[in-house]
Amino acid sequence: xxxxxxRSAARMMMAPAVILLLAWMLVPLIMTVWFSFRKYLPLxxxxxxxxxxxxxxxxxxxxxFWPSVQTTLIIVGGVLxxxxxxxxxxxxxxxxxxxGQGVVRILVIAPFFVMPxxxxxxxxNMFMDPVNGIFAHLWKFFGAEPVxxxxxxxxxxxxxxxxxxxxxxxxxxxxxAVQSLDSEQLEAAEMDGAPYLKRFWFIVLPHLSxxxxxxxxxxxxxxxxxxxxxxxxxxxxxxTKTLTYLIFQRVLESQNVGLGSAGGVYAIILANIIAIFLxxxxxxxxxx
Amino acid sequence: xxxxxxSNRKLLNTLIAWTIGLIIFFPILWTILTSFKTEAQAIADxxxxxxxxxxxxxxxxxxxxxxxxxxxxxSIIIAGVSTILGLIIAIPAAWSMAFVxxxxxxxILLWMLSTKMLPAVGVLYPxxxxxxxxxxxxxxxxxxxVVMLINLPIIVWMLYTYFKEIPGEILEASRMDGASLKDxxxxxxxxxxxxxxxxxLLLNFILxxxxxxxxxxxxxxxxxxxxxxxxxxxxxxxLFFAKLSAASTMAIAPILILGWFSQKQLVRGLTFGAVx
Numbered sequence: 375x376x377x378x379x380x381r382s383a384a385r386m387m388m389a390p391a392v393i394l395l396l397a398w399m400l401v402p403l404i405m406t407v408w409f410s411f412r413k414y415l416p417l418x419x420x421x422x423x424x425x426x427x428x429x430x431x432x433x434x435x436x437x438x439f440w441p442s443v444q445t446t447l448i449i450v451g452g453v454l455x456x457x458x459x460x461x462x463x464x465x466x467x468x469x470x471x472x473x474g475q476g477v478v479r480i481l482v483i484a485p486f487f488v489m490p491x492x493x494x495x496x497x498x499n500m501f502m503d504p505v506n507g508i509f510a511h512l513w514k515f516f517g518a519e520p521v522x523x524x525x526x527x528x529x530x531x532x533x534x535x536x537x538x539x540x541x542x543x544x545x546x547x548x549x550x551a552v553q554s555l556d557s558e559q560l561e562a563a564e565m566d567g568a569p570y571l572k573r574f575w576f577i578v579l580p581h582l583s584x585x586x587x588x589x590x591x592x593x594x595x596x597x598x599x600x601x602x603x604x605x606x607x608x609x610x611x612x613x614t615k616t617l618t619y620l621i622f623q624r625v626l627e628s629q630n631v632g633l634g635s636a637g638g639v640y641a642i643i644l645a646n647i648i649a650i651f652l653x654x655x656x657x658x659x660x661x662x
Numbered sequence: 663x664x665x666x667x668x669s670n671r672k673l674l675n676t677l678i679a680w681t682i683g684l685i686i687f688f689p690i691l692w693t694i695l696t697s698f699k700t701e702a703q704a705i706a707d708x709x710x711x712x713x714x715x716x717x718x719x720x721x722x723x724x725x726x727x728x729x730x731x732x733x734x735x736x737s738i739i740i741a742g743v744s745t746i747l748g749l750i751i752a753i754p755a756a757w758s759m760a761f762v763x764x765x766x767x768x769x770i771l772l773w774m775l776s777t778k779m780l781p782a783v784g785v786l787y788p789x790x791x792x793x794x795x796x797x798x799x800x801x802x803x804x805x806x807x808v809v810m811l812i813n814l815p816i817i818v819w820m821l822y823t824y825f826k827e828i829p830g831e832i833l834e835a836s837r838m839d840g841a842s843l844k845d846x847x848x849x850x851x852x853x854x855x856x857x858x859x860x861x862x863l864l865l866n867f868i869l870x871x872x873x874x875x876x877x878x879x880x881x882x883x884x885x886x887x888x889x890x891x892x893x894x895x896x897x898x899x900x901l902f903f904a905k906l907s908a909a910s911t912m913a914i915a916p917i918l919i920l921g922w923f924s925q926k927q928l929v930r931g932l933t934f935g936a937v938x
Contacts, residue, residue: 388758388770390755391751391755391818398814401792402788403780405785406788409788464682467675467678471675474676474680475679479925486928487872487917488872488918489872489914490872496689496910499906506707506903543932546929550929599781601782602878605878605893606896625783626786626790631787634787644781645780645781649776653772
């Protein structure tokens with residue numbers, strides 16, 4: 375029942391946002407694809423012409439490519455596992471009746487608001503420092519040899535830092551989902567004598583599956599591009615070079631723009647594969 | 663699904679939840695505590711929890727040595743202006759999508775979301791190059807534009823989900839009464855939309871404040887916000903725990919406080935309305 379006039383007004387109102395985002399998406403994307411087919415070394419001769427798919431094959435065949443993929447998968451997988459498992463537990467716990475629920479909620483959510491460079495630095499120095507860090511004190515207290523966290527156990531350390539940052543996000547979303555659970559169904563199951571684990575497995579978990587999927591997809595997209603945490607802690611050393619970090623080094627540190635751009639195109643394709651799944655879920659939700 | 667339980671059970675829940683909550687919060691608490699210690703006390707073995715000589719010296723040292731205020735000001739300007747600009751652009755768009763939906767509205771919304779999924783590193787060099795060409799590398803204006811653009815999809819989405827909840831009948835009624843488009847927006851829509859706009863503003867201010875890919879890569883000395891200022895502590899100054907803590911506390915305190923107010927909107931904003 376919208377009139378012709380209001381339709382064209384609507385289009386006018388959408389135009390700035392659409393045009394800006396279109397430009398923001400297309401201009402750099404086209405440039406990246408363009409560079410990826412060229413030998414382009416800004417500090418060593420500039421644009422040296424068209425090289426076909428050479429950058430693409432070189433990026434994949436370089437010795438740091440597969441380790442970086444592996445590192446990326448370990449970090450993303452590790453953080454997802456930790457945040458989702460603990461997120462479900464915490465969400466169920468926070469939903470229980472208790473004193474000071476609001477305060478506990480705030481304590482649990484707080485890490486999400488800490489800027490990535492701060493959390494990386496605080497963990498790196500005040501917790502994981504092998505001499506003066508809290509962990510070193512703790513280990514010494516129990517008579518153990520302090521661990522050189524960010525050099526010997528670099529990947530688990532980064533997984534831990536990033537999990538700490540993202541646990542609040544998972545918890546909060548899962549808590550929202552837990553709260554929408556129909557309590558009558560649970561009570562009925564309880565009266566029928568279903569033990570807690572069974573109730574959890576057959577009623578709670580299926581109810582949470584949608585929220586878990588959303589947490590999984592959104593976090594994956596953000597985790598694939600974590601940067602500051604690695605930049606500040608190890609600078610990509612000790613086997614912590616993710617795909618994102620590898621591309622960053624190729625482009626800005628060694629100024630091999632063609633090669634880095636080919637890597638960028640790979641990263642874009644990878645993110646898009648995951649994005650398609652997320653969009654489908656979000657899109658379905660728009661219809662209802 | 664809260665149910666009546668015995669008070670023993672409630673006590674147990676409270677104990678477990680508080681313990682876990684405090685463990686999760688501990689790094690923040692420890693940072694705040696350490697910021698009030700002397701450097702010697704900050705690395706004392708065993709660690710000192712509360713019984714140290716509280717001092718605010720670190721705060722003044724950080725300010726003197728690094729001109730903290732300038733970074734703070736950059737953060738405020740970049741996060742604030744980018745969020746307000748984003749709202750100015752997004753409000754009309756979200757309004758028209760919520761109230762004058764067309765067949766393509768859903769596609770446009772999903773497409774906007776998809777721009778958010780573009781990995782920043784994939785377009786790092788083009789943006790870098792454009793910034794150099796335009797002479798806006800290491801300027802606040804450049805960062806404002808980039809941060810605005812990366813948050814624009816979230817702003818549109820959040821506003822859309824809020825606007826969608828405003829009953830259309832009210833608009834129809836006002837139209838019947840002869841309200842013009844301007845009246846409709848000003849007197850009918852605006853009062854109902856303000857809470858949604860406020861929460862969108864809050865959450866996106868936080869996201870912009872904490873943005874740490876573009877702010878690290880596109881700034882140097884002049885336009886660097888707090889994210890970059892803190893990163894400069896990575897070594898060797900980071901070994902001064904008390905000063906690092908003071909700098910960190912100052913960088914996160916404003917956002918922690920804003921965050922408390924925004925926790926309810928967080929879910930909606932970050933799941934694009936898929937979880938309510």
